[in-house]
Amino acid sequence: xxxxxxxxxxxxxxxxxxxxxxxxxxxxxxxxxxxxxxxxxxxxxxxxxxxxxxxxxxxxxxxxxxxxxxxxxxxxxxxxxxxxxxxxxxxxxxxxxxxxxxxxxxxxxxxxxxxxxxxxxxxxxxxxxxxxxxxxxxxxxxxxxxxxxxxxxxxxxxxxxxxxxxxxxxxxxxxxxxxxxxxxxxxxxxxxxxxxxxxxxxxxxxxxxxxxxxxxxxxxxxxxxxxxxxxxxxxxxxxxxxxxxxxxxxxxxxxxxxxxxxxxxxxxxxxxxxxxxxxxxxxxxxxxxxxxxxxxxxxxxxxxxxxxxxxxxxxxxxx
Amino acid sequence: xxxxxxxxxxxxxxxxxxxxxxxxxxxxxxxxxxxxxxxxxxxxxxxxxxxxxxxxxxxxxxxxxxxxxxxxxxxxxxxxxxxxxxxxxxxxxxxxxxxxxxxxxxxxxxxxxxxxxxxxxxxxxxxxxxxxxxxxxxxxxxxxxxxxxxxxxxxxxxxxxxxxxxxxxxxxxxxxxxxxxxxxxxxxxxxxxxxxxxxxxxxxxxxxxxxxxxxxxxxxxxxxxxxxxxxxxxxxxxxxxxxxxxxx
Numbered sequence: 001x002x003x004x005x006x007x008x009x010x011x012x013x014x015x016x017x018x019x020x021x022x023x024x025x026x027x028x029x030x031x032x033x034x035x036x037x038x039x040x041x042x043x044x045x046x047x048x049x050x051x052x053x054x055x056x057x058x059x060x061x062x063x064x065x066x067x068x069x070x071x072x073x074x075x076x077x078x079x080x081x082x083x084x085x086x087x088x089x090x091x092x093x094x095x096x097x098x099x100x101x102x103x104x105x106x107x108x109x110x111x112x113x114x115x116x117x118x119x120x121x122x123x124x125x126x127x128x129x130x131x132x133x134x135x136x137x138x139x140x141x142x143x144x145x146x147x148x149x150x151x152x153x154x155x156x157x158x159x160x161x162x163x164x165x166x167x168x169x170x171x172x173x174x175x176x177x178x179x180x181x182x183x184x185x186x187x188x189x190x191x192x193x194x195x196x197x198x199x200x201x202x203x204x205x206x207x208x209x210x211x212x213x214x215x216x217x218x219x220x221x222x223x224x225x226x227x228x229x230x231x232x233x234x235x236x237x238x239x240x241x242x243x244x245x246x247x248x249x250x251x252x253x254x255x256x257x258x259x260x261x262x263x264x265x266x267x268x269x270x271x272x273x274x275x276x277x278x279x280x281x282x283x284x285x286x287x288x289x290x291x292x293x294x295x296x297x298x299x300x301x302x303x304x305x306x307x308x309x310x311x312x313x314x315x316x317x318x319x
Numbered sequence: 320x321x322x323x324x325x326x327x328x329x330x331x332x333x334x335x336x337x338x339x340x341x342x343x344x345x346x347x348x349x350x351x352x353x354x355x356x357x358x359x360x361x362x363x364x365x366x367x368x369x370x371x372x373x374x375x376x377x378x379x380x381x382x383x384x385x386x387x388x389x390x391x392x393x394x395x396x397x398x399x400x401x402x403x404x405x406x407x408x409x410x411x412x413x414x415x416x417x418x419x420x421x422x423x424x425x426x427x428x429x430x431x432x433x434x435x436x437x438x439x440x441x442x443x444x445x446x447x448x449x450x451x452x453x454x455x456x457x458x459x460x461x462x463x464x465x466x467x468x469x470x471x472x473x474x475x476x477x478x479x480x481x482x483x484x485x486x487x488x489x490x491x492x493x494x495x496x497x498x499x500x501x502x503x504x505x506x507x508x509x510x511x512x513x514x515x516x517x518x519x520x521x522x523x524x525x526x527x528x529x530x531x532x533x534x535x536x537x538x539x540x541x542x543x544x545x546x547x548x549x550x551x552x553x554x555x556x557x558x559x560x561x562x563x564x565x566x567x
Contacts, residue, residue: 068476070446070456095477099458102415102446111412111530114442127534132439136336139439140534151442179455180485185476193478199566223567231500241461241496242475247332247437248356248495256566267332273539277564279556290545295559299550311553315561 002037002056003029004086006077008094012044016196017092019052023160024152025090026053027119032088038166039080041065041073050166052159058083058171065175067182068096072175074103079173081108081147088126089149094195101151110147117156117274134247135273153274154195155253194245197226200254200275202245204230206261206282206301210238215305216260222312228252230262246271261301264289281305320374320465320487322365323425325418325432325444326393327355328386332437338536345438345536354389357433361493363502364463365431366397372465375399377425381406381417387519394514395506401519409529411439415447416527422452427488429470434459434492445492454488461496 005025007018018038025036035055040046042065046057058080065072077100081089089104091097093115105112117138118129125142128150132139194200201220203213213227220227227243234244245252247267253274260281262268269292272278280293281304290296297304330336330350337346354362368374378393379402380386390401404417422430435442449456461480462473465487472483472491506514548556560567 070458095459095475098442099446102443103450103456105412105443105530106415106447106450111410112441112443113531115440125532129537132536133330133336134437134440135539137338138537138539140537142532142534143530144528144532145530180457180483183471183482183484185479185481187476187479187481191478195477234495235500242478242480244495256560256564277560277566279560292542293545294543294564295556296545296547297550297553297556298547304550304553307550308553308556311557312567315557315567 002035002084002086003032003088003090004077004081004084005036005038005054005090006092006097007038007040007049007054008092008097009040009043012042014040014043014046014048015094017094017154019048019159020154020157021090021092021152022049022052022054024119024157026160026162027157028088028090028150029053031120031123037080037084037086039077039171041076046166046168050164051161053162053164054166055164057166057168059168060171060173062172062175069178069180069182070096070100070103071178071180074100074107075175076173077104078107080171083171087147089147091149091151093151093154098151101149105149108147108149109145110149111143111145112149112151113141113143114151116150116152119157131274134251134270136270153253155255156274192224192226194226194228194243194250194252197254199223199225199256199258200228200245200252201225201258201260202228202230202262202272203233203260204262205232212302213239215309219258219305219309219312222309222316230268231265259289259293260305262289263287264292320368320372320429321425321427322368322374322376322429322431323422323427324358324362324365324376324378324393324398325430326358326362326378326380326389327433327436327438328352328380328382328389329355329436329438332356336538342536343533352386352389354393355433355436357435357437357494359503360495360497361431361433361491362393362396362398363498363504364493366504367498368465369397377402377427379404379418379421381408381414383407390519391514392506394517394519395510396504397510400517402522403519404522404524406524410531410533411441411443412447412530413527415444415451417524418444419448419451420525421522422448429465429487430490431493432490434494445490449490452490454490455485456490457483457485458492460491460493463491463497
């Protein structure tokens with residue numbers, strides 16, 4: 001009956017989002033009067049999970065799972081859910097978890113709700129709040145099936161620490177051969193991804209050309225932030241598609257989103273609306289972004305951003 | 320190659336989002352409907368397969384009669400035929416069950432669906448079709464090449480991309496990158512005229528329960544006032560972000 005949570009790792013280390021989904025699973029378990037079981041796959045050190053409410057860990061070590069494969073990972077999660085007789089399975093909103101979640105839902109014949117932002121508002125009927133219409137609205141959704149799959153939005157629930165330690169049990173699910181094989185992975189190891197970032201620095205057409213992105217990257221470096229861009233910038237080929245945030249690009253749910261030279265089209269604002277604090281820097285005081293932001297600077301990015309970088313460096317040096 | 324492109328009928332990206340019936344239904348009043356952008360990228364990639372490698376392209380929508388103009392638009396862009404499953408979508412799972420039935424009976428080599436629809440953002444339909452039909456699946460695709468029975472697919476991952484190799488039949492969840500925005504096609508008059516004569520088959524739905532039920536919608540609380548900072552006072556911005564917003 002335990003709530004099952006899939007706590008992701010990357011190169012053997014638990015990701016930050018693993019602690020957030022564990023915190024969420026604990027909140028669900030409290031409502032249902034049960035415990036939390038985490039499944040970890042090829043994770044070296046699972047000891048921190050206890051501090052986020054996990055009671056038991058099913059630790060899978062399997063060479064077949066060294067590279068991510070949605071069907072194989074879904075099989076492992078399904079078997080863990082069956083072993084624990086779990087009625088609720090909690091997943092993150094990482095690209096990999098969103099890839100495998102529908103497969104787990106089909107295999108468990110379970111209703112799946114994605115983009116969940118709060119602990120369930122009711123357990124009978126089991127009801128959760130999610131974002132819809134690209135953050136332009138929220139939807140309360142009831143899940144009617146016996147087993148329920150929840151995909152929790154990044155950075156929505158936050159981390160909740162508990163006093164506890166988790167018992168570790170090794171778990172060996174049966175994994176069948178997959179029809180999809182990874183040939184190569186191309187990932188900048190020194191960059192923060194938009195999905196994992198606490199802070200995102202984003203540039204728009206106001207920057208006038210790709211040659212001016214140095215200051216965006218420098219500002220991101222100072223803050224330990226990911227870089228992003230508006231749709232026109234990615235359509236013009238100034239920046240890769242992977243950086244396009246907005247309704248047809250990536251959603252952003254950062255703690256801090258800094259928009260530089262972005263006017264704030266409705267589709268862009270929808271995509272970044274789940275971010276907690278928004279700062280806009282733009283020459284045009286009439287830009288719609290000023291209506292959506294928390295802090296604004298009317299000024300030329302080429303003057304403001306270099307100064308801001310210096311101020312932040314000085315601030316960081318003091319810390 | 321037989322290609323099936325799944326088309327969701329969604330409000331235009333600039334639509335104001337409102338609700339009716341005590342906030343239980345999306346208010347379609349005054350809303351323009353379009354092909355879901357992620358699906359349109361996939362449809363455009365299907366057109367390239369048709370033109371360069373030869374393919375028969377079917378578009379399918381699960382919906383009521385009001386979605387037919389959206390299917391006709393897909394035909395005007397160049398799809399060969401259309402199917403509408405006459406079913407009022409209740410949730411992503413129920414739509415996937417209808418589509419899986421079309422996939423099973425149609426014998427398609429490649430099934431293309433947008434990564435998610437821009438209205439309900441469930442992001443589950445492509446994966447569920449694959450799960451229900453037990454065929455290979457790659458999500459968040461930004462590139463695909465097919466040679467014979469094999470496919471090489473580029474998938475976006477958090478912070479990068481990966482290349483995978485797989486075989487047909489295959490389901491892919493696609494997004495921008497599979498083609499560029501500038502590759503999208505506006506139907507011309509000839510396309511629109513031809514679309515009127517292309518077959519649009521209406522299928523009756525298979526039985527399916529909805530696994531989830533929408534209870535009520537809410538709109539975000541109105542935004543508080545913005546605090547403006549002068550360009551010659553950026554220390555204040557750093558101070559506000561640190562002491563007030565507590566984000567740095």
